[in-house]
Amino acid sequence: MRKSIMTGTLAAAFLATGFGQVHIAEAAENPQAPVTRGEYVVELIKHLGVEVGDGTSITFKDVPKELAPYVEKAVELKLISGINKDTFAPDQKLTRLHAFVIAGRSLQMENAPLSTLDKFKDSKNIDAMHKQALANVAAANILKGFMDGTIRSTKIVTAGQMANILDRLMDNMQTTPVEDEDKVTLRVLGTSDIHTNLANYNYYSDKEDNTIGLANTAALIKKARTENPNSILLDNGDLIQGTPLGSYAALKKPLQKGEVHPSVAALNILGYDAATLGNHEFNYGLDFLGEVMDDAEFDWVNANVRNAATGENYFKPYTILSQEVVDEDGEKHKIKVGITGIVPQQILGWDAIHLTGKVTVDDPIEALEATIPQMEEAGADVIVVLSHSGIGSDTYVKGTENVGYQITALEGVDAVITGHSHLKFPGDYADLENVDSGKGTINGTPTIMPGSYGSYLGVIDLDLELVDGEWVVNDGTGEIRSIEGVKADQEVLDAVKEAHEGTIDYIRQPVGETATPINSYFGLVQDTAAIEIITAAQTAYVKKQVAGTKDESLPILSAGAPFKAGSRENAADYTNISAGPLAIKNMADIYHFDNTVSTVKVTGAEVIEWLEMSAGVFATIDPASTEEQNIIDAEARSYNFDVLDGITYEIDVTSPAKYDRRGTVVNEKANRIKNVQYNGKPIDLTQEFLVVANNYRVGGSYGATFVKEDKSNLTVYAYENREAIVDYIIEKGSINVTPDNNWKFTAFPANTNIMFRTADVAKNYIPEGSNIEYIGEDKNGFGKFRLK
DSSP, rough: OOOOOOOOOOOHHHHTTTTTTTHHHHHHHHTTTTTTTTHHHHHHHHHHOOOOOOOOOOOSSSSOOTTHHHHHHHHHHTTTOSSSSSOOTTSBBOOOHHHHHHHHHOOOOOOOGGGGGGGGGGGSSSSSSHHHHHHHHHTSSOOOOOOTSOOOOOSSSHHHHHHHHHHHHHHHHHHSSOOOOOOOEEEEEEEEOTTTSSSSTTTTTEEEEEEOOOHHHHHHHHHHHHHHHSSSEEEOOOOOOOSHHHIIIIIIIOOOOOOOHHHHHHHHTTTEEEEOOOOOGGTTTTHHHHHHHHTOEEEEEOSSEETTTOOSSSSOOOOEEEEEETTTTEEEEEEEEEEEOOOTTHHHHTTTHTTTTEEOOOOOOHHHHHHHHHHTTTTEEEEEEEOSOOOOOOSSSSSSSSOOHHHHTSSTEEEEEEEESSOTTTTBBSSTTTEEEETTEEETEEEEEEOOOOOEEEEEEEEEEEEETEEEEEEEEEHHHHEETOOOOHHHHHHHHHHHHHHHHHOEEEEEEESEEEOOOTTTTSSSSHHHHHHHHHHHHHHHHHHTTTTSOOOOOOOOOOOBSGGGGGOOOOOOOEEEEHHHHHHHSSSSOOOEEEEEEEEEEHHHHHHHHGGGGGGOTTOOOOOOEBBBTTOOOOOGGGGGEEEEEEEEEOOOOBOOOSSSSOTTTTEEEEEEEEETTTOTTTTTEEEEEEEOOOSSSGGGGGSSSTTEEEEEEEEEEEHHHHHHHHHHEEOOOOOOOOOOOOOOOOTTTTEEEEGGGGGGGTTOOOSSSEEEOOSSEEEEEEEE
């Protein structure tokens, strides 16, 4: 039974909360008492009989907590908005106009003709934006007007008038047949780029770290499922590589048939529904990947990798989940959710050693354009794309690595989970065309990119309605939720316990000691110990391998890069090892990737070309400018900056780059590399050298440029670069790594202001007597430094 206006119970509640004390008693006895916005909302929600929440989601700062649940529900039902996002003004007197407008928003009816208002003498005073709403309530007999035929829209609504408005509204709702609408909000939860960060543990610092870890993400997953049980859970790839745990499971205690990879064990225990493959899934070869995949209790999908021999999809191109959901009326339905995924074509280069001749990779956009109609024909009601590709740019270039933006615009795609770039969306990419960061959509498609290492959970909510027997996506939103402040999930910790403890035992194995600190803070602007130890160890290893062979007399040049140097705007991503004991964990910190030693024979001319490619990480400095100029291309990756030890040379950053940061020629005649010398003399352009690098560099990065078609000048050793470093330190026992400063920038023109960014803590590690000067703190944990 409907409640009468201002019942004793309501009045008591108002008095108990302290809200509306001035008017409640008066309103109960005096129908002429004015009504406030807050009082009206409470009565309306109570009359509608809807369940209220706890009020914590509202953004208004002036709503008392006792009133908040009612205001929250009114906002949710789209009955009210507010003065602005921070202000609701609950004590402000409510006009008759707004009382009718708010009430009318709860009606389910077709718009009435505006001529409905013609019977009111003062209807011309109603502003255009509210005329339709008032016409609707007038047609519904909620707005009747005064005896003199007026509305008096600007007058304050009284308690008696409020009672009449709400009673008429309830009468209208009782006499209007309500359709049994089949509406469902399907929740899509997503993770990406976990990189074997399963426990809340940093294996490099060898301590608990609650800024990372799927165990922390799991707490958010379980909470999100509680909020909406109509949920599916998906992973977007780069799952099995990236920490010493990944190396341990692949190389130190290799996965055996029947054993479950710890990453898969974690996904199994959390009940993932599907996953796609990232580029790093291919780092250990297809056989190992197959062993990882075969114990999953969920489907792996990929639509653009094909068997090179047969041309068939190498993996399952898509899966369709028959998801049971419960609609708003408590009825159960089955929704068919189609899941597919893609990986960048560039994996053919990045992991050429493992993939050449075994697979081909289709253009991701073309692959999805072919796959999506197949999914629709197979009955998919909803299609979600797992895009292990960054969002990229709103300008499309065929063959580009990051195509997430273009995927959101494909016909038939209802939601996109993207990653690969380790960034965040909503958040990053706000400046692209057709991006709604507030709603979490790109080109109208709900999209999420949940950072990396388990730091965020992506949440997509799709509003579906059953129309003429088919599920239609009416709307959708995307958001990411931070793991900050959550407690690690014990189920996940238990699932990975054996591998986690085995990894800790492994990384704590001692190998030697260093007399000097080793860090990579300045690895992009000067020679550093972090690179020197890599190149020295590689040279020592290869010298032993070529001893007694025809290559023994070849001069050896060793390539090393600052693998950890703040990549992807991560100020914690630097090598920093104190003087003292060294353990395996430090080796993983020095050499971040699971590469294997490789050599390629090149000429002196090709050595210079190699260095020109490496110098593509630098911006071009304007020698005439006195403005601040960043010497490093912000989009470049530090692991592409090879230092070649065994020669000396200079880099002239006032010269345009010959190659861009991807190793593509952009200025054929440019020449940044100057004064290249071997043994104190200008390098002989025809002399042959043996360059030591890694399988990534010679397999698909710019080092592959120098590999002959028959690969007669290439040798790939089945030995990790990291192991070569371990051997070197064990043999030496104690090392004293001092940079030999074999490279430098040519002198900067007078009056130029050259700066770079590195971790702000690097100010404590500026080498004595260097040309580096600390400027001040920058954003995201970085600092600004000047090169003098």
